[in-house]
Amino acid sequence: MSHPMPTFGELSLLLALALCVYTFFSGTLALWAMAYNRPLAVAPDRLRETSRRAGLASFIAVACAAFALIWAAFTNDFSVDYILHHSNRALAGGYKFASLWSGQEGSLLLWAFLLSGYGFVLRLRHKGDITLTAYASTILSAIQIFFLLLLVIAAPPFAFVPGGVAPADGFGLNPLLQYPEMAIHPPMLYLGYVGFSVPFAFALGALMMRYPGEKWIHITRRWTMVTWLFLTVGIMLGMHWAYAVLGWGGYWGWDPVENASLMPWLAGTAFLHSVMMQEKRGMMKRWNVWLIFITFMLTILGTLLTRSGLVSSVHAFAQSSIGDWFVSFLVLTLVVCLFTFFRQYDHLKTENHFEALGSRESSFLFNNLILLLACFTVLWGTLFPVLSEYWDGTKTTVNAPFYNRVMPPIGLFLIFLTGVGPLLAWRSTSFRAVRRNFIAPCIAILVTATVLILSGLHPWADTDPTGSIYSLVCFSLGAGVIAAIAAEFLRGAGVVRTQTGKNLLSAAVLLTRRNTRRYGGYIIHFGIVIMFIGLAGAAFNQSKEMEMGFGDSIQVGGYKVICQSFSQDSTPEYDTDFALLDVFHNGTKITRLTPERRIYFPDTDHAQASTVVAIHSTLAADLYVVFEGRNADSGRPIIKVFVNPLVNWIWAGVGIVILGTLIALVPPLLPVSRRVEVLTPAPSRSSGSDTVLPLAAKVGAQLAAPEAPHA
Amino acid sequence: MLKRAALKRLAQSALLVLVAVTMLGAGTPDTRFDQLGHKLMCTCGCAELLLECNHVGCPDSPGLIAQLHTQVDSGASDSTIFKYFAAQYGPTVLAAPLRGGFDDVAWIVPFALLILGLAGIVLLLRYWRARHLRLAPSAPAPPPTDPALRDRIRDETHYE
Numbered sequence: 001m002s003h004p005m006p007t008f009g010e011l012s013l014l015l016a017l018a019l020c021v022y023t024f025f026s027g028t029l030a031l032w033a034m035a036y037n038r039p040l041a042v043a044p045d046r047l048r049e050t051s052r053r054a055g056l057a058s059f060i061a062v063a064c065a066a067f068a069l070i071w072a073a074f075t076n077d078f079s080v081d082y083i084l085h086h087s088n089r090a091l092a093g094g095y096k097f098a099s100l101w102s103g104q105e106g107s108l109l110l111w112a113f114l115l116s117g118y119g120f121v122l123r124l125r126h127k128g129d130i131t132l133t134a135y136a137s138t139i140l141s142a143i144q145i146f147f148l149l150l151l152v153i154a155a156p157p158f159a160f161v162p163g164g165v166a167p168a169d170g171f172g173l174n175p176l177l178q179y180p181e182m183a184i185h186p187p188m189l190y191l192g193y194v195g196f197s198v199p200f201a202f203a204l205g206a207l208m209m210r211y212p213g214e215k216w217i218h219i220t221r222r223w224t225m226v227t228w229l230f231l232t233v234g235i236m237l238g239m240h241w242a243y244a245v246l247g248w249g250g251y252w253g254w255d256p257v258e259n260a261s262l263m264p265w266l267a268g269t270a271f272l273h274s275v276m277m278q279e280k281r282g283m284m285k286r287w288n289v290w291l292i293f294i295t296f297m298l299t300i301l302g303t304l305l306t307r308s309g310l311v312s313s314v315h316a317f318a319q320s321s322i323g324d325w326f327v328s329f330l331v332l333t334l335v336v337c338l339f340t341f342f343r344q345y346d347h348l349k350t351e352n353h354f355e356a357l358g359s360r361e362s363s364f365l366f367n368n369l370i371l372l373l374a375c376f377t378v379l380w381g382t383l384f385p386v387l388s389e390y391w392d393g394t395k396t397t398v399n400a401p402f403y404n405r406v407m408p409p410i411g412l413f414l415i416f417l418t419g420v421g422p423l424l425a426w427r428s429t430s431f432r433a434v435r436r437n438f439i440a441p442c443i444a445i446l447v448t449a450t451v452l453i454l455s456g457l458h459p460w461a462d463t464d465p466t467g468s469i470y471s472l473v474c475f476s477l478g479a480g481v482i483a484a485i486a487a488e489f490l491r492g493a494g495v496v497r498t499q500t501g502k503n504l505l506s507a508a509v510l511l512t513r514r515n516t517r518r519y520g521g522y523i524i525h526f527g528i529v530i531m532f533i534g535l536a537g538a539a540f541n542q543s544k545e546m547e548m549g550f551g552d553s554i555q556v557g558g559y560k561v562i563c564q565s566f567s568q569d570s571t572p573e574y575d576t577d578f579a580l581l582d583v584f585h586n587g588t589k590i591t592r593l594t595p596e597r598r599i600y601f602p603d604t605d606h607a608q609a610s611t612v613v614a615i616h617s618t619l620a621a622d623l624y625v626v627f628e629g630r631n632a633d634s635g636r637p638i639i640k641v642f643v644n645p646l647v648n649w650i651w652a653g654v655g656i657v658i659l660g661t662l663i664a665l666v667p668p669l670l671p672v673s674r675r676v677e678v679l680t681p682a683p684s685r686s687s688g689s690d691t692v693l694p695l696a697a698k699v700g701a702q703l704a705a706p707e708a709p710h711a
Numbered sequence: 712m713l714k715r716a717a718l719k720r721l722a723q724s725a726l727l728v729l730v731a732v733t734m735l736g737a738g739t740p741d742t743r744f745d746q747l748g749h750k751l752m753c754t755c756g757c758a759e760l761l762l763e764c765n766h767v768g769c770p771d772s773p774g775l776i777a778q779l780h781t782q783v784d785s786g787a788s789d790s791t792i793f794k795y796f797a798a799q800y801g802p803t804v805l806a807a808p809l810r811g812g813f814d815d816v817a818w819i820v821p822f823a824l825l826i827l828g829l830a831g832i833v834l835l836l837r838y839w840r841a842r843h844l845r846l847a848p849s850a851p852a853p854p855p856t857d858p859a860l861r862d863r864i865r866d867e868t869h870y871e
């Protein structure tokens with residue numbers, strides 16, 4: 001029996017591997033010859049160009065392999081073992097597409113595809129800096145080789161079923177993954193993971209070639225931000241999927257797979273902040289290089305942790321044999337990074353020094369400390385079971401109770417810094433500026449705390465006050481940060497309004513367009529605070545579980561849920577149990593909810609249950625209802641009702657973060673030199689820049705000089 | 712002197728609040744059951760907390776829940792209950808490292824690093840500042856006519 005598409009897919013992977021090997025070796029040879037002026041049979045720049053073109057072609061080859069796997073899914077080619085285990089004939093088209101990333105081999109193919117996609121864009125946009133891009137392309141091809149070797153040798157996605165005879169139907173896609181967000185969440189997450197390869201490649205390349213200046217940071221800034229955005233969206237979609245599908249009432253379970261996505265996000269966030277010091281002051285070069293190295297290595301480490309079986313996880317591909325590959329790759333990466341770093345150590349000399357504790361620079365240092373501490377704590381908790389087993393031979397569990405105790409103080413410190421950092425000036429902040437900038441946030445904190453306490457938030461009355469104390473502090477600090485951000489916008493918009501005569505809103509929009517990066521950053525901070533407020537709402541979660549017959553009711557947190565009916569149904573894909581529940585709030589019927597419990601593949605030996613949670617969502621709280629099953633004796637449904645306050649704030653916060661990131665990615669309206677001109681007439685009204693703006697005023701005329709446009 | 716005394720009082724108050732926050736916690740049997748049930752794992756392999764395991768027909772959680780009820784009703788302390796479950800089902804039944812000994816390291820390390828990190832940054836900043844002052848030229852800065860200096864100023868006044 002012939003299998004043209006799987007064979008085509010296999011050949012495509014082999015071709016991609018060959019092309020990447022060529023890209024790596026020809027690129028390395030060309031760059032070596034150019035760096036040391038060594039003669040070659042072919043002109044080095046021509047060799048470099050062939051390397052780039054081979055890299056471009058590798059994308060097409062990997063795309064063909066991905067296409068072949070999707071084709072196999074859509075044509076129900078169950079001779080392919082992967083398709084047999086992750087698809088079936090009844091599966092809807094969209095989910096057949098999603099089967100590409102629903103298992104180990106397919107998700108690695110997706111990783112290789114996205115990596116080659118990023119490489120394709122990078123190699124296409126090589127004219128910005130041909131040599132630096134050549135270094136980055138060569139490094140990226142080395143990463144590509146690793147993943148392609150993995151696909152060709154250790155986890156082949158086109159392997160045929162044992163015996164070679166295709167069964168009539170497949171086992172189907174895990175029902176938990178048959179949810180629209182699941183079709184988007186993994187690609188987004190992988191775009192985030194994989195994307196950090198690009199700034200890593202640029203950083204390592206810039207270090208290898210002793211790249212002068214900080215231009216590589218400007219080149220990679222957008223790459224890093226886009227990658228960070230994808231990772232943020234991916235994590236958020238995962239949270240929402242867990243909340244809406246898994247039916248345990250929460251959105252974050254501190255599972256190692258979740259932790260693996262959070263760690264590079266935290267390290268990447270630290271890098272995005274810290275790199276500003278290098279751009280503006282030529283400081284922290286060694287630190288920044290290591291931050292991006294660490295971020296990349298954390299994406300690999302996370303994958304190692306979750307796919308090697310080293311730590312146990314509720315996720316699908318926790319047990320596999322590819323751990324050794326990732327360990328080898330991680331060690332090799334670390335060795336290369338260390339070697340390059342120490343070889344080029346003198347190139348990373350700082351150009352400026354810290355001048356004051358009360359400065360933007362120091363706030364970035366504290367910010368980095370907290371973000372990396374959060375990252376380390378997540379890694380520590382994830383690895384502690386392994387350490388414990390090594391230490392005394394017994395494996396422990398590190399789950400939510402550990403993180404819920406350790407992470408909130410770190411998070412609160414982070415919110416505090418989110419408010420304080422932007423109010424401090426570069427180099428040094430005067431006491432007068434501190435006093436002026438901090439008045440509004442401090443008032444907001446005090447007023448919020450007082451109002452919350454007066455309206456009934458009394459931590460001291462709780463048996464375990466930890467959660468409500470953290471929440472009170474979080475809400476109050478959050479209000480302070482929002483006040484600080486609002487004050488920044490108002491100050492800036494006031495200056496623009498004075499200059500342009502526009503109304504305040506238009507002035508704020510113009511202000512944002514003039515400096516998208518700064519004000520986009522403020523919007524991101526605002527979104528993060530909104531998210532934290534939503535997270536803090538978890539301290540007030542309530543739940544009740546009950547076996548419900550006709551007319552029975554549950555009362556939770558101001559809601560009354562009455563069971564009107566319960567029944568069963570059957571579809572070609574699943575059998576379902578469901579209940580019809582009327583929901584009353586303050587005596588008024590507000591909605592009817594229908595929680596379900598489905599049994600997929602009911603007549604097979606791989607039957608699998610899945611909950612369909614019913615949620616009534618408002619800005620204040622979610623009423624979250626789960627059909628847990630039927631009592632085997634009475635036949636009546638067991639219903640669990642949760643009231644989860646402020647959950648929508650989390651999703652809204654992420655939306656605001658996305659908006660802020662998109663704004664920060666837009667080029668500013670006016671060149672910098674023009675903006676300096678704009679600012680100079682009113683230096684005293686700008687935030688915390690007492691030391692900088694008078695200097696700007698003195699040299700304003702020079703900076704605006706037409707013969708020296710700013711690059 | 713006054714400043715030092717005020718700082719000392721502030722530190723003592725902060726310590727008191729911290730102790731109050733961490734030490735408060737004894738409650739009614741229902742609350743205790745709920746709190747302890749969220750510090751134990753279900754042993755059926757679902758990797759969920761005991762009270763969050765939502766499998767109807769779970770072979771393990773009803774038995775564990777019944778034992779937890781019995782333990783709470785008997786008035787045993789939290790650590791006794793944790794020890795009981797750890798002895799019955801192994802330490803992985805505890806949702807966090809709660810056995811004492813090496814388990815305490817899990818809790819101490821993040822906070823120790825926080826304190827060390829904060830102290831390290833403050834010391835580092837003071838050292839850098841002192842070095843900056845030592846290296847700073849005593850003569851007044853030259854007028855900003857040098858192109859490199861102009862570029863630097865431009866960078867520093869770039870208000871992102």
